[in-house]
Amino acid sequence: MRTAYRVETVRAAESALMARLPEGTLMNRAAAGLAAACAELLRPGLGRRTVARVVLLVGGGDNGGDALFAGARLARRGIGVNALLLAPDRAHPAGLAALRAAGGRGLAVADIAPGALTTLLGRASMVVDGITGIGGRGGLRPVAAELAERVTASGAPVIAVDLPSGVDADTGEVRGPVLPATLTVTFGTLKPGLLVDPARQHAGDVRLVDIGLRPLLPVEPDVAALTPAEVAALLPRPTGESDKYRRGVLGVAAGSARYPGAAVLTVGGALRGGVGAVRYAGPAHAAVIARHPETLVSPGTPAEAGRVQAWVAGPGLGDHPEAERVVNEVLAADVPLLLDADALRGLDPARVRARSAPTLLTPHAGEAAALLGVARERVESSRLTSVRELAERFGATVLLKGSTTLVADPAGPVLVNETGTPWLATAGSGDVLSGLAGGLLAAGLAARDAGAVAAHLHGLAGHAAPMPATASGVTDALPTAWQSLTG
Numbered sequence: 001m002r003t004a005y006r007v008e009t010v011r012a013a014e015s016a017l018m019a020r021l022p023e024g025t026l027m028n029r030a031a032a033g034l035a036a037a038c039a040e041l042l043r044p045g046l047g048r049r050t051v052a053r054v055v056l057l058v059g060g061g062d063n064g065g066d067a068l069f070a071g072a073r074l075a076r077r078g079i080g081v082n083a084l085l086l087a088p089d090r091a092h093p094a095g096l097a098a099l100r101a102a103g104g105r106g107l108a109v110a111d112i113a114p115g116a117l118t119t120l121l122g123r124a125s126m127v128v129d130g131i132t133g134i135g136g137r138g139g140l141r142p143v144a145a146e147l148a149e150r151v152t153a154s155g156a157p158v159i160a161v162d163l164p165s166g167v168d169a170d171t172g173e174v175r176g177p178v179l180p181a182t183l184t185v186t187f188g189t190l191k192p193g194l195l196v197d198p199a200r201q202h203a204g205d206v207r208l209v210d211i212g213l214r215p216l217l218p219v220e221p222d223v224a225a226l227t228p229a230e231v232a233a234l235l236p237r238p239t240g241e242s243d244k245y246r247r248g249v250l251g252v253a254a255g256s257a258r259y260p261g262a263a264v265l266t267v268g269g270a271l272r273g274g275v276g277a278v279r280y281a282g283p284a285h286a287a288v289i290a291r292h293p294e295t296l297v298s299p300g301t302p303a304e305a306g307r308v309q310a311w312v313a314g315p316g317l318g319d320h321p322e323a324e325r326v327v328n329e330v331l332a333a334d335v336p337l338l339l340d341a342d343a344l345r346g347l348d349p350a351r352v353r354a355r356s357a358p359t360l361l362t363p364h365a366g367e368a369a370a371l372l373g374v375a376r377e378r379v380e381s382s383r384l385t386s387v388r389e390l391a392e393r394f395g396a397t398v399l400l401k402g403s404t405t406l407v408a409d410p411a412g413p414v415l416v417n418e419t420g421t422p423w424l425a426t427a428g429s430g431d432v433l434s435g436l437a438g439g440l441l442a443a444g445l446a447a448r449d450a451g452a453v454a455a456h457l458h459g460l461a462g463h464a465a466p467m468p469a470t471a472s473g474v475t476d477a478l479p480t481a482w483q484s485l486t487g
């Protein structure tokens, strides 16, 4: 797993580690990793014998200290380094002394004329952002924000130290001005904000520098991303003893006379979720059988459909009374259940909490907002907080779809999917995801794993589908995605 820890945990681990090591060791390790990353990016320029010039943005904390010590290392290699000090009286004293001793310059931002600043930034091969790291509070303050704007306008590549300045390390929220980076060099461990949008979008590529923190971090992270190998290990595979019933049967209650396509797409995803069979129950049975002849179809409701190991309900059900009956029946079934789309409308947390079998809810931001009684924008800006709140409120696993797909249980780490692509934002692709995750539930995966594995495969299929991707194209690309994981 790629793991991320919140600031409080990082600080506790850092203090425990610092107590065992000579003063300055951790900052020295951080600065060495940062300088190496900068030098690597500068190398092509140096090869053409252009003069490399680096500008450091230095805040009043240790994030600025990292930048200054890294700048000193670069200056010792003959690179021109200018440090712009936002709080000159609080700039890391040892870091500033090291930079000056190595031939670099420290300048108070307030003392630089606007024209001189434009020239400095215009000539910079790169800008190193050491304004704030894990000590940053809220969006950048006015002086830092103005400087950030000038840097962005200059077009110079920005290397963020630990985090892009202005983002919330713990939640991935961005509440005000921020300095977007080309590359973020982070220390000891990833922070949740480097994995979760909108902050993640500002981090560029992320490189983790080992400073020896890992053994001091708790086993359980706050946020994690499954690696491809971990996803591959979770994929259900038939064995010699398997038959179609033992592999799992998924029931699908989706689609309506008005939306038959939702049934077709959900079943399509379900058939590629590693189950032995898919039962479809509902009014779109003719459309389903026409497209997927391997489906066991019936026109009735879930209670009449026969035995299944899990249910998926919701996509395209519509909002008529029959849809309500369908949702009531699957809520009463004592097997794992995935509820999406129309099945989420007005869903009562008490009814979900009362279930003894696992429940997986898969809202997009609008559906999540309705369930939480907040505005959609609040969910989009606070994805991590929102998914945790929903999981807690419903006592269920929640997969929040969108620019970063997150899967949360009421307790424990939130899983983030890293394979997604905005091409998946196409009508019906969520239906495919529901079927796929439902298939994995029926095959025996825990709700959290089913959600995370489905999101991973769905993202890979989104990349593999012919452009521009359609929901049917994503469905058809799922075997390619599956095979890319299993070799």
Ligand SMILES: NC(=O)C1=CN([C@@H]2O[C@H](COP(=O)(O)OP(=O)(O)OC[C@H]3O[C@@H](n4cnc5c(N)ncnc54)[C@H](OP(=O)(O)O)[C@@H]3O)[C@@H](O)[C@H]2O)[C@@H](O)CC1
Residues within 6 Å of the ligand: 014, 015, 018, 026, 027, 028, 030, 059, 060, 061, 062, 063, 064, 066, 087, 090, 131, 132, 133, 134, 135, 136, 137, 138, 139, 140, 141, 144, 161, 162, 163, 166, 187, 211
């Ligand atoms: N601990 C360790 O072992 C290691 C830590 N390491 C490094 O230390 C970093 C943490 O350092 P830190 O704790 O000093 O906080 P930091 O991120 O520099 O921010 C505080 C400064 O920012 C300012 N400021 C705050 N908000 C602001 C805003 N919105 N807009 C503008 N300014 C704002 C704030 O001002 P103040 O509120 O005090 O007025 C203060 O000056 C960490 O990310 C990593 O890089 C590495 O060396 C590895 C070892």
Ligand SMILES: Nc1ncnc2c1ncn2[C@@H]1O[C@H](COP(=O)(O)OP(=O)(O)O)[C@@H](O)[C@H]1O
Residues within 6 Å of the ligand: 341, 364, 400, 401, 402, 403, 404, 405, 420, 421, 422, 423, 424, 425, 426, 427, 428, 429, 430, 431, 432, 433, 458
């Ligand atoms: N900006 C985005 N980046 C990556 N994935 C996205 C983005 N927007 C939507 N998606 C994905 O596209 C799918 C859309 O699902 P959903 O909103 O339920 O649409 P529909 O109801 O039309 O099927 C989800 O898997 C979601 O995570």
Ligand SMILES: [K+]
Residues within 6 Å of the ligand: 063, 129, 130, 131, 132, 133, 160, 161, 162, 163, 164, 165
């Ligand atoms: K920073």
